[in-house]
Amino acid sequence: MESTPAPQKLSYRNPTIIGLISSVVLTALVIIGSRNLENFDSALFGYTIASIVAFGAIAFRYAVWLQRPATRIYFKRGLQLFFNRRKFAKSAKSAATSIATNLVEQRFIFKRARQRWIMHFFIMWGCILAAAITFPLVFGWVHFTLEGDMGYRAHLFGFPLIVMNGRSLIAWITFHGLDISAVMVMIGCAIAIHRRLNDRGAIALQQFLLDFVPHLLLIAISVSGIMLTASSLWFEGYMYSFISLSHQALVIMTLFFLPFGKLFHIVQRPASVGVELYQNRSAEMEQAICPRCKAAFVGKLWMDDLKRLVDELGYDYRLKNGHTLQDYCPRCKRVMRGLAYAKAPDKAEPVFFGSRVGGPNV
Amino acid sequence: MQETMFVDPQRCIGCRSCVAACRECSTHKGYSMIFVDFFDRGETTATMPTICMHCAEPTCAQVCPADAIKQNEDGIVMTALKPRCLDCRNCVNACPFGVPKYNSAMHLQMKCDMCYDRSSEGLKPMCASVCPTGALTFGKYEDVVPLRRTKPVNIHYFGNQKVETKVYLMMPTNQGDAVHVEGDTEFEEHLSQKAGEEASWLENEMGETDHTNEFRS
Known part of the structure; x- marks a missing residue:
């Protein structure tokens, strides 16, 4: 009469292969994008290796996640509905709307609570800005060369881009982009930690490793990053190499933390686009x-x-x-x-x- | 946590104090996660209070594609983790007890977590603290059961499926150790007659027209 749910069987073979392939592909892109490592900054070698390993680990974790029966069904059905030829235009519009409202605007977080939205806005856009600056530099995809007394020329994948005046506002913003992102992240994390220390519901449910460690890591990265700027600008490089090494260690720890716990939602959340597409399309059907x-x-x-x-x-x-x-x-x-x-x-x-x-x- | 909930529908007078009090819980502030359903308001005054029964092997957690529903060491099945929940509603429709609620605009599932902010500190959940008749009681098995003549049962059979829960249902009988749910046909005729009719204000307020468990934001 009774029936007991069967335990879910996970296979690590395919995820391991997917993880390894992802790391190899990224390595190849680093070599190609940096023109055979010609534009690669060897001072960033530690970051590059950590990024490649973390990328493989995230791909591995994602592949394991897709093995959950529920996830697999949603993933397949989402793709099937999206690539249905007759409804492709409609599906593409639905997906574009979901990306705009869910991933960019994040209206659903605003509906949950305004303070939560502000907190998430600062952390997310701070991290995205930092990643957009850091990863191309770390992979050797972007580098700068000096032209004349004041001119800085940016190169993307070895192709020359615009020259900017090193003393101009654009140059200042470009060179301090990581400081701006660090301030944004710190504001967001401060709001998050304040909530976690004061909200009764959050206090009851939170766990140190899942809910505090990611914020503490992000704050530590931001503070050490700003200390690098402060050291070079105002303290004549005092303790620069030590701070630089600490910053690198913290960033690598965070990269390796990505496949686990709270930070995994960064790669998991875009799945909501497929889920919403499925919900919308099934609402039109029988x-x-x-x-x-x-x-x-x-x-x-x-x-x-x-x-x-x-x-x-x-x-x-x-x-x-x-x-x-x-x-x-x-x-x-x-x-x-x-x-x-x-x-x-x-x-x-x-x-x-x-x-x-x-x-x-x- | 040794304490658990004891639900005795026989004692429920349908006052909805629990529904109002549930909104005060800090883990889902402002939103009530409890249900008080009339079997059929035209036929009987009997009501059925439903809270999460906290299954030993929760179906809601298994069907979640985002792995967002976790069971803690106390056996409490928690509300979906906010960063993960994708608003897929699998849990809402897979739960054999019809418990989880969702809100599309928030992309969020929420459910009764036995007021974990309170119960983890030994306090009664909000519903149990206000229930005037003891239909919802919180306490240790050895403290509550000797006071009652009703029989605590924590096993349900839904068709072929056995579901064991942390929460007890107090049965007004000594026969059997489980509740068997087999798709009862009672009042179905009455329901069919009403199917096409426009719902009244009262029916909407009583949640009788809600067939999806979406909570209002």
Whole structure:
């Protein structure tokens, strides 16, 4: 009669291969993009190696994540719906809207709480700005050359770009881009930590490794990064190499922390675009009707996928009446359970004369 | 945590104090995660309070594509982790008890976590602290059960599927050690008659027209 869910079987073979291939591809891109390492800055070697290893680790973790039956079904169905030729334009529009509202504007975080949105805005855009500056430099894809007394020329993949005056505002912003991003990250992390120290709900649920360590790492990176600027600008390079080494160690620790815990949402979150596409498209299709209240409550395609998933996971919710429990809407599931409860007792039981021991009419 | 919840629908008078109090919980501030459903308001005054039963092997966590629903060392099945939840609603429709709620605009699932901010410190969850009849009681098994003539049961059968839970349902009978849910047909005729009708204000307020578990933001 009873059925026990089967444990999920994970295979590490394919994820390992995917992780290794990802690292090899990135290495090749570093070599090609830096023109056979001609433009590669050897002072950044540690960062480059850490980035390549972390990239492979993230690809490995992503591939493991896709093995979850639920994730696999969503991933396949999302791609299938997106590449449906007849609806491609509509799907592309839906995906573009989701990217704009969910990933760029992040309206859903604003709906959760305004303070949370401000916090996330500073951390996310600070990190994106820092990554956009750092990774091309670390991979040797961007480098600068001096032209004349004041001219700085940027090169992308070895191709020369514009020359800018080294004393101009644009140059100042470019050279202090990482300082600006560090300030943004620190503001965001300060708001986050303040909330975690004061919000009762957050205090009850948070864990040090998952919720504090990422913020502490980001703050440490930002502070040490600003200390590098301060050392070179105002302290004549005092302790520069020590700070530089500490900064590098902190960045590498954070890169290696990416596949785990909270930071993994950075690569996981874009999946919401596919989920939203699936939700939108299934809402336009035939709807599943609750057999009890006759209400249409979800898309039929979506419900069939869910039932297949529940079955694949080893659950057996088939009822005697031929339906599966998931065929019923949430409210009917609750009422049906209530009715099963109400019908269970033998009405001759003395308990119906008062449910408390020693109560009246015993 | 040795304490757990004991739900006794026989004692429920449908006052909805629990629904109001649930909004005060700090882990889901402003949103009630509890349900008080009428079986059929036209036929009976009986109500069914539903909180998360905190399954030993939670279906909601298994069907989550983002691995966002975690069970802690106390056996409490937590609300989805905010950074991970993708608003896919798998948990909402897979849960055999019809418990998780979602909000599309927030991209978020939320559910009863037994007021973990309170219960982890030994305080009663909000619903249990206000329930005037003890339909929702929080305490240790050895403290609560001897006071009741009703029988604590923490096993449900939904068709072929056995579901064991941390929360107990107090059965007004000594027969059987489990609740068997098999798609009851009671009141179905009445429901079919009402299917095409426009819902009244009261039906909307009572949640009788909500078939998706979306909470209002």
